[in-house]
Amino acid sequence: MAQHESDQPTVYATVRADSTGVLDVDGVKHDVTGTDDANVRSQILNQVTGRARIHGRPVLLVTDDELGQGRLHVHPNGKVEAVGEFVYSDHGTTPAQTVTEPAPASAQPPRLPLTPSRVAVEPIVTSERRTARASFLVQETPQEPASTGWRGLLSRAGIHVAPSAEEMAERADVHLVSQHWAGPRTISMANGKGGANKTPTTALLAGVFARYGGSGVLAWDNNETRGTLGWRTEQGGHDSTVQDLLPQTERLLSPGAQSSDLAHYVHHQTGDKYDVLRSNPIALSADQKITRAEFTSLHRVASKYFRLVFVDSGNDESAQRWQQMIDQTHQLVIATTALGEHAEAGALLLEALAQRDERSAQLAANAVVIVSQSEKTGNGAQAIADGFTGLARRAVTIPYDDALHSGKIRYDALNRATQRAWLAAAAAVAEGL
Known part of the structure; x- marks a missing residue:
């Protein structure tokens, strides 16, 4: 029988831009300090995994940081699953340009929400009519999975997650400079x-x-x-x-x-x-x-x-x-x-x-x-x-x-x-x- 979120142990985590965070367990808040935001998220995930082991079942981790809010299922064995879509915040650093996050390709396996390669096709004009073929050379580079925030944490755990709009904007800025x-x-x-x-x-x-x-x-x-x-x-x-x-x-x-x-x-x-x-x-x-x-x-x-x-x-x-x-x-x-x-x-x-x-x-x-x-x-x-x-x-x-x-x-x-x-x-x- 499926478990309702209301019956599931829930932990709330906030990650701040100054490499600190707060873990809220049953209304009791615990401060978390790390060397950087990735270290803070790793510490939070370890603590929530321990909580799942205590309960003997998955814990719902509700996350909040400068990129937005999301939900993760954290299992006793350390497995992490994304629940639903991340909700992006409207605050934080304004990107240098707007970058639209590509929609996942239906032709790709579910665990790889990458933008499919599009192949340029050029008609061949000769004296005889020929069937156009796809070029073997002109292909787009597959999109790399997320590397920052909770999405990056999931990617490093083997769950391929598409980057957020904020990370896409940062990648565009890095490409420019x-x-x-x-x-x-x-x-x-x-x-x-x-x-x-x-x-x-x-x-x-x-x-x-x-x-x-x-x-x-x-x-x-x-x-x-x-x-x-x-x-x-x-x-x-x-x-x-x-x-x-x-x-x-x-x-x-x-x-x-x-x-x-x-x-x-x-x-x-x-x-x-x-x-x-x-x-x-x-x-x-x-x-x-x-x-x-x-x-x-x-x-x-x-x-x-x-x-x-x-x-x-x-x-x-x-x-x-x-x-x-x-x-x-x-x-x-x-x-x-x-x-x-x-x-x-x-x-x-x-x-x-x-x-x-x-x-x-x-x-x-x-x-x-x-x-x-x-x-x-x-x-x-x-x-x-x-x-x-x-x-x-x-x-x-x-x-x-x-x-x-x-x-x-x-x-x-x-x-x-x-x-x-x-x-x-x-x-x-x-x-x-």
Whole structure:
């Protein structure tokens, strides 16, 4: 006789984005803490399996996390079965683009809800009439099963479950930032107001593209007024800055120069896999001015040795190095916090570029605005992002994260929700490359 859910032992589990969870057993709540969300789910599943053994029958596990709600049957022997469909939540990180989850194919076995391969068929036109055949070459790659959340847990247990819409959106963002483009690309972070988050934006975009797309990514501190990119990132085995590289540009552009020669002047980030070209925050700005011609020489070196160059600009929009940066930029990023004065400075810059010349106007129209929530108790980032409608191509938001407000900037130190937001921001940038 089938067992009704009302007669079945039921346990409720909530998994939070900060790698903690709550297990509710008969109204008694138990806190669960893990190294990451997968570890929290594994601990919960182990406890619920033990509960099933006590009862000698399956336990209904009702789950709730940032992706949505679901029901699982957990058997005494550890077997897990999905009950019904997952209900996706309407909160959490907004994906960079909408991805529709494909419907399971009726022709596939029930345990493999994968999208069937579609075969392209081309008619063969000859003097004789022939029967068209399916090509053996043009086939879609089968969809991989879920890898995150409760669905991922089921997949690792041998139950093939299709990924959620949120996971599909994340995969699409990863695909975008993993690409390699024909020829080098320069992405510049700009805002005439100091403290607008240009340096963290530079470091984290460079880190995301390097982590997913591989080597050949440079973060360049193009700031003559005490740029702090060097302070917020790892230092290599030397003290070199852009001023040390400048006299070597002709040699590094020569045919005999090797990529390893550049290691004397840039600082490799061992965790996030990109390199940093530092400015000198100790020297006076008068001692480290760079002309348009000097910027061009430096940019030629950067473009020779790196496929992606992320430029952290200074605040002086009249400086020759700033103006030449704009002229060499492929994708403009306006970095701002949720403070009105930072957002206003970014908007004024976009409006000024729209009037500067045709190419600058195109940069402004194609710009991506990244709004970082800089105050722990604030919630104005989305309103600021909405205010850039019509001024830029995209505006994305980043949640508050303690790891971004002091010390070295490392992607692994960020909360999961913050990492996801930076991936979405990087994908928005990649769309313009």
